Amino acid sequence: MSIRRIFTAAWSAGHSTPDFHHAQYGALTRQIPMMYAILLVNMATLAYIHLGAAPDYLTIAVPTVLGLVCVYRAAGKYRGRHQMPAVETIRRNNRDTMIMAVVLGAAITAWSLTLFGYGDAYSKGQVTFFNGITIIAIITCLMPLRQIPPLMISVVVVPTCLFLLLQDETAFRAIAVNMILVIGALSVVLRRAHTDFSARVEKQLELDIQRQQLQSLNDRVSLLAAEDSLTGLPNRRSFFDGLARLIDGDGIKGSPFAVGIIDLDGFKPVNDMLGHGAGDKLLHAVGRRLATAMPYGASIFRLGGDEFAIILPCPGSDDDILEASGAILATLAPTFALDEGKIRISATCGVARFPDAGQTAADLFERADFALYHAKAHERGGTTIFSSNHETAIKQAATVSQRLRDADLDAVLSMEYQPIVDARTGTTLGLEALARWNDPVLGRVPPDVFIRTAEQAGVIGRVTLALFRKALRAASTWPDDIYLSFNLSAQDVCSGDTMAAIFEEIERTGFPITRLVFEVTESAIMQDFGRACTALNELRTAGAAIALDDFGTGYSSLSYVRKLPIDRIKIDRSFILDIEKEQAGRDILKTIFDLCRNLRLQCIVEGVETHSQLAILASIGGTTYQGYLFSRPMAVSRVAEFLSVRSEQLQAG
Numbered sequence: 143m144s145i146r147r148i149f150t151a152a153w154s155a156g157h158s159t160p161d162f163h164h165a166q167y168g169a170l171t172r173q174i175p176m177m178y179a180i181l182l183v184n185m186a187t188l189a190y191i192h193l194g195a196a197p198d199y200l201t202i203a204v205p206t207v208l209g210l211v212c213v214y215r216a217a218g219k220y221r222g223r224h225q226m227p228a229v230e231t232i233r234r235n236n237r238d239t240m241i242m243a244v245v246l247g248a249a250i251t252a253w254s255l256t257l258f259g260y261g262d263a264y265s266k267g268q269v270t271f272f273n274g275i276t277i278i279a280i281i282t283c284l285m286p287l288r289q290i291p292p293l294m295i296s297v298v299v300v301p302t303c304l305f306l307l308l309q310d311e312t313a314f315r316a317i318a319v320n321m322i323l324v325i326g327a328l329s330v331v332l333r334r335a336h337t338d339f340s341a342r343v344e345k346q347l348e349l350d351i352q353r354q355q356l357q358s359l360n361d362r363v364s365l366l367a368a369e370d371s372l373t374g375l376p377n378r379r380s381f382f383d384g385l386a387r388l389i390d391g392d393g394i395k396g397s398p399f400a401v402g403i404i405d406l407d408g409f410k411p412v413n414d415m416l417g418h419g420a421g422d423k424l425l426h427a428v429g430r431r432l433a434t435a436m437p438y439g440a441s442i443f444r445l446g447g448d449e450f451a452i453i454l455p456c457p458g459s460d461d462d463i464l465e466a467s468g469a470i471l472a473t474l475a476p477t478f479a480l481d482e483g484k485i486r487i488s489a490t491c492g493v494a495r496f497p498d499a500g501q502t503a504a505d506l507f508e509r510a511d512f513a514l515y516h517a518k519a520h521e522r523g524g525t526t527i528f529s530s531n532h533e534t535a536i537k538q539a540a541t542v543s544q545r546l547r548d549a550d551l552d553a554v555l556s557m558e559y560q561p562i563v564d565a566r567t568g569t570t571l572g573l574e575a576l577a578r579w580n581d582p583v584l585g586r587v588p589p590d591v592f593i594r595t596a597e598q599a600g601v602i603g604r605v606t607l608a609l610f611r612k613a614l615r616a617a618s619t620w621p622d623d624i625y626l627s628f629n630l631s632a633q634d635v636c637s638g639d640t641m642a643a644i645f646e647e648i649e650r651t652g653f654p655i656t657r658l659v660f661e662v663t664e665s666a667i668m669q670d671f672g673r674a675c676t677a678l679n680e681l682r683t684a685g686a687a688i689a690l691d692d693f694g695t696g697y698s699s700l701s702y703v704r705k706l707p708i709d710r711i712k713i714d715r716s717f718i719l720d721i722e723k724e725q726a727g728r729d730i731l732k733t734i735f736d737l738c739r740n741l742r743l744q745c746i747v748e749g750v751e752t753h754s755q756l757a758i759l760a761s762i763g764g765t766t767y768q769g770y771l772f773s774r775p776m777a778v779s780r781v782a783e784f785l786s787v788r789s790e791q792l793q794a795g
Contacts, residue, residue: 163232165343166286170239171219177283178216181250181276182209188254188272196260204253208246215242224434240287247280247298255305263311270317273302277325281332286339291329299325370444372422373429381443381451385503388453389496400457400495402467403510404432406474407488407522409448410668415705420482427478428487435473437466451510457495460527467491467525490517491525499528512536542592543599545581551608555579557616558775561784562627562746562768565756570788572625572659574768575613576775577605593631602633603640610644614651616778621785627659627689632666635677645684655684659710661691667706678707689746693734704741711738715749715769722754728762735763 189205227235251273258269277298284290299321306318370377376384388399406428413421425448432442432450443451452470457463471489478485492514494500499509509528512535517526549555559573579587596602610628617626634640648655660681667674667690678688687709713734721727731747738745750756750769759767776784 160229161347162340162343163229163236164226165339165346166236167226167232169286169339170236170284171222173283173285174219174239175216177279178212180279180283181212181246184272184276184279185209185212185250188257188268191265191268192257192260195265196257200253200257200260208250208253211246236287239284240289240293243280243284243287243290244293244297247277247294248301250276251298251302255302258305266314270306270314270321273298274321274325277302278328281325281329285332285335288333291332295325295329370429373426373444375429375433375442375444375450377443378445378451381445381453382503382507384441384443384453385506388455389501389503397455398457398496400454400463400493401506401510402452402454402491402493402525403445403507403514404450404452404471404489404491405514405518406448407490407518408668409487411671412485412487413671415671416480416482416485420480420485423480423482424478424485424487427480428474431473432470435470437469440466463493463495463527464525467493471523471525488523490514490522492517492528493525494528499533509533509536539595539598542584542587542595545584546579546592546596546599546601546605549581551604552611554581555605555608555612556777557609557612558777559616559781560768560775561773561788562766563772564766565760566765568788568792570624570785571766572627573617573620573781574627574661575609575616575629577609577629597631597633602631603637603643606631606634606640607643607647610647612778614647614653616781617657618651618653619782622654622657624785625657625659625687626653627661629661629691630666632663632669632674635662635666635674636670641677641680655686658686659689660686661689661712663691664693675705675707682707682709692748708743710744710746712746712748712768718747718749718755718759721758722752728758731759731764732762739763 185205185208189201193201254269254272254276258266277294281291281294303318303322306314306321309315368376368380368383385401388397409421409424412424425444429442429444429450432452436442436452437454439455441453443453445451452467454463454466457466471491474487474489478487492510492512494506494509494513496506500506509532512532513526513528516532516535517524520526556578558576558578560576561570562572562574563569564571577589577593579589579592581587593602593605596605613626613628617624620626634644648658658681660678662674662678667678682688688707689710689712690706690708691712692714693711711734713731717727717731717734721731735745737743744766745764746766746768747759747764748768750759750767750771752771756767756771773784
């Protein structure tokens, strides 16, 4: 009988279910490369120690050949780590692995024992240590193959021990006895480990069978309805069905889990710049990466657009959730290579825990979505876990939203105005209208709070029009050479109704549209690049100017700036906070000034507060500013006085 038939006969005993072989294959593809790495390090060490003492063919040629075999075998296993071949292929691979382990183990042992005759007592000690460690590494890494320990003992351990027993030194005979005892005990332990491994696989098989039995005909019929056609991932319906099952008791009722909502950062510009075809390809590639990054037991879903969801059973501590989420998001960092070009994106995640953040699917989704919104605003590219502080913020936002819906906007909203100045001449070029809300119950509500709340409540159009009417009435009393700068939100520029109402208001009042500058932020435009550009182009065509506000805090890509229909850029105040101390900040500002000159854009620096800042900005090319150094925002009643004083100063100057 041939050696291969002997191994085949030995292999045919034991487990033969497909799932068991799949589990074996998965474990071996992870452990075999590690085994070969250990062998390579050990052989290199042993060969190095005997350089010069033993012939070159023993210290160079033989270990090189053996090493190449190890590298070849390890590479093959590593390449197949994400594959799951047919059962017969797995059985054949496992038989080949067992044969190779025995043959390679015997070859390495014979080589090491040949080196035993060279060198001093220390070198011989290293040979014995090498043999022991090599044997342990092989039988440990190949634990899923229960035939390995007895075969390795027969082919490697026994000859090695006999060799050592025949040595004159008592120490080597003692080592032989010790090796037999230790490796024999280790074999028993590994056999028990293999039994446990088999039991776990069998238990998993039983659980899988039970799950399959619980599946109804309706689940099978609705399979396609529960799958996202673009990415192949479970869809929004599957996500909420999964939440319902967990909440109602799929498994242990009330067991904690976590829900995460993932939103891609920078996806909309891909759609706008490269087209929806490229966007679909990117979403498909993102879905594949996210699916492969899921921790054991976790589920990934596509909710729609560029939003995905995950469910993490038994999430552990907040640190565990942040670590798992960070690993998932990190898979999106490498560049995506599409036919249309190479694309880099990131993602942000909001997480809510059950039952702490909510006890219904709707509540959990709402809390996770709120955490995502918070992360987008404060930790883009990271993860935020919903907390009691967020719960308080939700209640406050609900109160603000209700007050805003019920308010007489014309009565409670007001505007303050801050001048925009050309420092070279001291001339006031225009004034930016800044929204204010003084509520009888809430008091003075910060603009960023009530504007964001108005957007979420769907009343931003009403708020914008009420403020715009007030701003037009105020600006109509100013000198004809002073323009009005007015802010539009993301929803404003993407709403046909709001933009139409703005044009109607301009026409009704007869205010010259050429004296209007509409300010929009980069992030607002990128929410729907195409629709935003269409609306802004209509304003420019009619005669208004467009300013890109808070430049530097959004995408700040030169390709986007080049495509935007803008006339001026407003540099965010964060750029000048440390301008007096940091040369890098001055260099960046000078670059932006040069960019604006080359693109024939007016450049306005916001947040100028000191004469020192003004002097530095002027020295690097700045001309137009806005900030407390010139004036704080002022009520409409003070604007005329301010303009009059400034005019007198210029005439006197």
